[in-house]
Amino acid sequence: MTTLVIRNIAELTTNDPSIGDESSLGRLRDAAMVVDDQQVLWVGPNATAPDADESLDANGCAVIPGFVDSHTHLVFAGERSDEFEARMAGVHYDGGGIARTVDSTRAASIDDLREGTTKRFAELTAGGVTTVEIKSGYELTVEGEVRDLRLAEEFTTETTWLGAHVVPPEYRKDREGYIEVLTSSMLDACAPLAKWADVFCDRGAFSIDEARFILESARAKGLAPRLHANQLAHSGAIALGVELDCASVDHCTYLDDRDIDILSASATVATLLPGAEFSTRSPFPSARRLLDAGVTVALATDCNPGSSYVTSMAFVIALAVREMAMSVDEALWASTKGGALALRRDDVGHLGLGARADFAVLDGSRAAHLAYRPGGNVVAQTFRATFTATDVST
Amino acid sequence: MTTLVIRNIAELTTNDPSIGDESSLGRLRDAAMVVDDQQVLWVGPNATAPDADESLDANGCAVIPGFVDSHTHLVFAGERSDEFEARMAGVHYDGGGIARTVDSTRAASIDDLREGTTKRFAELTAGGVTTVEIKSGYELTVEGEVRDLRLAEEFTTETTWLGAHVVPPEYRKDREGYIEVLTSSMLDACAPLAKWADVFCDRGAFSIDEARFILESARAKGLAPRLHANQLAHSGAIALGVELDCASVDHCTYLDDRDIDILSASATVATLLPGAEFSTRSPFPSARRLLDAGVTVALATDCNPGSSYVTSMAFVIALAVREMAMSVDEALWASTKGGALALRRDDVGHLGLGARADFAVLDGSRAAHLAYRPGGNVVAQTFRATFTATDVST
Numbered sequence: 021m022t023t024l025v026i027r028n029i030a031e032l033t034t035n036d037p038s039i040g041d042e043s044s045l046g047r048l049r050d051a052a053m054v055v056d057d058q059q060v061l062w063v064g065p066n067a068t069a070p071d072a073d074e075s076l077d078a079n080g081c082a083v084i085p086g087f088v089d090s091h092t093h094l095v096f097a098g099e100r101s102d103e104f105e106a107r108m109a110g111v112h113y114d115g116g117g118i119a120r121t122v123d124s125t126r127a128a129s130i131d132d133l134r135e136g137t138t139k140r141f142a143e144l145t146a147g148g149v150t151t152v153e154i155k156s157g158y159e160l161t162v163e164g165e166v167r168d169l170r171l172a173e174e175f176t177t178e179t180t181w182l183g184a185h186v187v188p189p190e191y192r193k194d195r196e197g198y199i200e201v202l203t204s205s206m207l208d209a210c211a212p213l214a215k216w217a218d219v220f221c222d223r224g225a226f227s228i229d230e231a232r233f234i235l236e237s238a239r240a241k242g243l244a245p246r247l248h249a250n251q252l253a254h255s256g257a258i259a260l261g262v263e264l265d266c267a268s269v270d271h272c273t274y275l276d277d278r279d280i281d282i283l284s285a286s287a288t289v290a291t292l293l294p295g296a297e298f299s300t301r302s303p304f305p306s307a308r309r310l311l312d313a314g315v316t317v318a319l320a321t322d323c324n325p326g327s328s329y330v331t332s333m334a335f336v337i338a339l340a341v342r343e344m345a346m347s348v349d350e351a352l353w354a355s356t357k358g359g360a361l362a363l364r365r366d367d368v369g370h371l372g373l374g375a376r377a378d379f380a381v382l383d384g385s386r387a388a389h390l391a392y393r394p395g396g397n398v399v400a401q402t403f404r405a406t407f408t409a410t411d412v413s414t
Numbered sequence: 415m416t417t418l419v420i421r422n423i424a425e426l427t428t429n430d431p432s433i434g435d436e437s438s439l440g441r442l443r444d445a446a447m448v449v450d451d452q453q454v455l456w457v458g459p460n461a462t463a464p465d466a467d468e469s470l471d472a473n474g475c476a477v478i479p480g481f482v483d484s485h486t487h488l489v490f491a492g493e494r495s496d497e498f499e500a501r502m503a504g505v506h507y508d509g510g511g512i513a514r515t516v517d518s519t520r521a522a523s524i525d526d527l528r529e530g531t532t533k534r535f536a537e538l539t540a541g542g543v544t545t546v547e548i549k550s551g552y553e554l555t556v557e558g559e560v561r562d563l564r565l566a567e568e569f570t571t572e573t574t575w576l577g578a579h580v581v582p583p584e585y586r587k588d589r590e591g592y593i594e595v596l597t598s599s600m601l602d603a604c605a606p607l608a609k610w611a612d613v614f615c616d617r618g619a620f621s622i623d624e625a626r627f628i629l630e631s632a633r634a635k636g637l638a639p640r641l642h643a644n645q646l647a648h649s650g651a652i653a654l655g656v657e658l659d660c661a662s663v664d665h666c667t668y669l670d671d672r673d674i675d676i677l678s679a680s681a682t683v684a685t686l687l688p689g690a691e692f693s694t695r696s697p698f699p700s701a702r703r704l705l706d707a708g709v710t711v712a713l714a715t716d717c718n719p720g721s722s723y724v725t726s727m728a729f730v731i732a733l734a735v736r737e738m739a740m741s742v743d744e745a746l747w748a749s750t751k752g753g754a755l756a757l758r759r760d761d762v763g764h765l766g767l768g769a770r771a772d773f774a775v776l777d778g779s780r781a782a783h784l785a786y787r788p789g790g791n792v793v794a795q796t797f798r799a800t801f802t803a804t805d806v807s808t
Contacts, residue, residue, distance in 0.1 A: 101782040105742055108735050143790055298736055298788060335789025341502050342692055348499055388495040391502075394692060395729025395789060396537055
């Protein structure tokens with residue numbers, strides 16, 4: 021196997037507290053790193069870097085773990101920029117536009133769906149993302165959800181069945197009928213294709229009791245639960261997510277003290293998606309209160325055509341720093357290690373020995389440039405371990 | 415001369431009110447455009463597009479005039495991400511860090527300065543900018559300001575002498591002495607290299623009376639005035655800018671009713687730089703009040719290493735829409751035609767017949783994607799007229 025040494029790293033963030041400055045970021049300055057095709061073999065001072073088969077000069081730039089984008093809806097067709105403009109002019113976001121994307125996705129050919137998904141995946145990758153979660157949820161039929169999960173599998177092992185995104189138009193007068201389909205034929209068809217099950221549990225989508233039933237049904241078929249929680253209202257979804265031991269509750273736009281208490285006593289990650297608050301003119305979630313209470317926080321893009329057409333983790337970090345009072349280092353950790361914990365992965369999101377060789381070389385001497393130079397792409401190169409399909413264990 | 419027809423443009427924004435829907439955006443749908451190496455020759459319905467020597471299929475994407483970024487400090491060395499982090503943690507921005515960039519720029523070789531400027535210029539261009547203003551102001555010596563203006567001339571004809579950025583450290587006890595240098599030997603040396611003179615007129619920089627004296631001295635040497643106004647405080651700089659018939663007063667972070675009245679009765683453009691408010695955690699300027707009062711508004715990046723390390727006009731537009739209550743169309747106009755007016759140019763910022771052939775083909779069917787997909791680059795291709803140096807009349 022070919023080995024590669026990356027030399028002259030001005031600032032290496034490993035997220036391994038046993039390394040370097042012993043903060044949670046495990047940071048080394050004037051460092052080097054050795055990887056092979058699969059994993060990190062060595063990190064340490066540049067001056068003592070061992071030789072390897074190949075060599076890359078980071079030339080005084082920073083290196084970070086690849087971003088783990090733990091919440092995306094990457095498979096869709098169509099666009100809804102008119103809705104965005106209406107929201108910016110004062111129209112309230114209520115999730116009602118999802119049905120438009122369901123229409124356009126159902127109507128799209130698999131080639132068109134693949135082309136759009138490939139393009140967005142490439143944008144994420146160019147911006148430093150090396151692990152991405154992808155949800156279904158824009159067809160809401162057995163065949164359609166299967167088609168979209170199969171497509172998602174071409175890009176990631178972190179596939180999520182979101183048949184319970186909204187009740188589709190043809191079931192609007194028979195939501196019990198849709199939940200019956202969801203938890204029987206659709207679940208049977210989708211379970212082999214997904215690692216996770218997710219429910220949009222919110223005002224106008226699915227209720228607490230419906231979400232519990234759907235996620236428990238999915239768990240019985242081997243899918244691990246995660247949840248869209250409290251994006252639109254104080255719904256009780258945070259408590260449900262913790263009750264079900266969800267890996268993550270996502271959005272958390274509306275949080276009360278009890279939600280924070282419940283999360284802080286749990287293993288459930290709070291995944292914040294500030295691209296959605298930016299793009300729906302909503303209040304940003306209280307990241308500071310979560311962090312101060314000891315809750316594990318992740319950041320993700322929520323890439324979707326309605327509420328957050330975002331493919332840049334650096335933009336998410338800039339928003340977290342400017343609008344949510346997170347430090348750059350907290351936002352960087354939440355976008356890497358935090359995202360990994362939201363997917364219950366310990367092989368990604370850090371660069372400790374044995375971690376996957378997933379990392380990004382920045383165009384800048386410090387990781388802080390991710391927020392300090394907002395709106396651009398400060399990722400110079402993204403490296404992703406080249407596991408074969410059978411090597412990937414998740 | 416070679417002609418080029420761009421076909422299948424889903425949405426063509428010309429900023430020429432005599433074209434298309436007769437709004438100020440002069441917008442055509444299902445359109446085509448013909449240009450040669452220098453200017454726009456024809457715009458109209460796709461179905462009636464004439465032939466040309468070459469053809470480009472826009473494939474259902476939008477086309478906009480190239481952005482006119484009328485306020486940048488592109489020539490500098492060094493970085494100040496630590497200051498950005500401190501500000502995000504609560505430290506107030508007062509412009510004091512400019513002296514650090516003066517130190518690093520003075521110490522930089524011309525090759526290093528050119529490399530950094532070239533890189534930032536390329537980022538702007540990749541994001542759709544076709545006309546850029548570049549200021550000096552980070553050396554503050556006769557030789558240094560000359561060096562930086564000569565470098566700026568390699569990139570643009572819109573060069574601005576900003577010797578009056580701050581009083582440099584060696585003159586801290588003799589500001590009169592610095593103003594004497596500014597208005598004599600430095601101005602004599604810089605006037606042939608610059609089109610504009612600018613002064614940072616604000617708390618901690620130059621006073622109203624100093625700014626008036628410097629700009630009047632510069633005007634006597636043939637330089638047209640523009641002004642940094644009201645970034646840090648209510649300083650009276652807006653009134654000064656109008657008094658001197660400045661092409662533009664820039665920042666306008668702090669505005670009172672009188673400022674708005676004065677601007678609305680003038681030919682002076684209010685150039686807003688929301689990247690600076692984002693990056694210094696300052697209140698965003700009241701774009702809505704300016705627009706509603708009939709003031710001409712421009713948007714620009716203010717690219718600089720202290721308060722706004724931004725090279726994406728799309729990011730500026732997204733901020734203007736999300737944080738300053740501008741519509742996408744208002745922000746697009748301010749970034750193109752508004753920028754042109756801030757530079758008193760009528761050949762750029764629009765795509766009417768005879769305009770410079772400066773335009774951007776987007777990766778998206780509507781210009782609204784510039785704000786709807788924030789943080790990424792939705793510009794697919796940037797076209798800039800290839801005038802020779804002697805052809806450029808400004």
